[in-house]
Amino acid sequence: MKTVKEGEVRKREILMVARDLFVTKGYEKTSVNDILKIVDIAKGTFYYYFASKEAVLAAIILDIVDEGAKRAERMLNDQSVPLIKRIMMAIMAQSPEFEGSEEIRDEMHKVENAKLEQLYTKAMLKRMTPLLEVAVAEGIATDLFHLDYPREAIESILLLGHMLFDCNIMDWEMADYPKKIQGFLANMERMLGTRAGELEDFLQMFA
Amino acid sequence: MKTVKEGEVRKREILMVARDLFVTKGYEKTSVNDILKIVDIAKGTFYYYFASKEAVLAAIILDIVDEGAKRAERMLNDQSVPLIKRIMMAIMAQSPEFEGSEEIRDEMHKVENAKLEQLYTKAMLKRMTPLLEVAVAEGIATDLFHLDYPREAIESILLLGHMLFDCNIMDWEMADYPKKIQGFLANMERMLGTRAGELEDFLQMFA
């Protein structure tokens, strides 16, 4: 059964299906054959569009990171919100968990997805750091933040936000989360050198 | 050729060889057959001792983390050194890079080793947090540190130290490292709430 489609269409089809499978089943546990079955193409077609299974993964990660960065950018540009809150919301909005169906939440970051996870972290940092750098520079200029190593603070905050709350490396009880979030905000405030409690009302949201 | 050995001996043999291979070649790129060839046993023997290749990985990680924690513990117990420096040295000593041959350094934390890396991070945090908790509590009691969420600060510091300097997710130039280390120390100081510059002489070491 041969159905011909324009190249870019096929490519997107494969990416969509693969992304769904990688996120729900895990990258390692998803075989190329699994993808073929759903997209309903032969092996040769898959490798006509992608050099390897890992190439598909890389493309998907770029997509996910880019979508997150665009959401973050929207948050940062909303001048009606105070700067610190904007930054906080950008960090939250960036996380893939906040788009689409909520069921995906736990699936993406699982043991079998270590490779996806690692590549994602790397790409996310590279994409997000410049965005936050602008925002933090604004905070420094307006005497809201006081710090000597803005770039390093941003990297640390992004990394912590991701590792603590998006990955599943910390196995916390549900009941722990409010305290963990408060701790994170406190550390973020200190690294940025804000007036203590600047994020206090934000903190209420999680109490 | 059949050579029989006591169970525990064989098990340790397998673990030693596997660890060496995983660290130098990477977990994914090391096949069970690679291990068999060196230990000089048949497949059945391997699976007589370990349920899967991944079970071997898990055992190895526990070993590595435990060795690191023991080194860290020695640092923390050295009363002749000021507390902050002790903590800093414990964090550094914990890293697997600091034991044995230096060549291993880059190998362990590579793209193909994402699974090893992730499991390691998780186990390391669980093992190291309680150790540092004692030390930080001492710092709080002696009015050296001032912070409301000690546990969360420790988790963050451990995580950052590991992710920034042990993994290879940040692709920095060699020339960047002094600044990155200074930034890390600054953030650490702020999270712990020490007198600013408390770690200043430590910082000299990396300038």
Next chain:
DNA sequence: ACTAATATCGACTATCGGTCGGCAAATGGG
């Protein structure tokens, strides 16, 4: 010496990611 527990073997299987040569459909120029 017999038995039971322990340790070892290696052929075998299912599945995987990836290759390759050939076929079919669209394209477009003469």
Next chain:
DNA sequence: CCCATTTGCCGACCGATAGTCGATATTAGT
């Protein structure tokens, strides 16, 4: 309108892999 070239597609095949299993050899207890 025909034919050649490009583009899209096929699926049998390959080597390697993690893991299985029933047979066999060694050791230890009595």
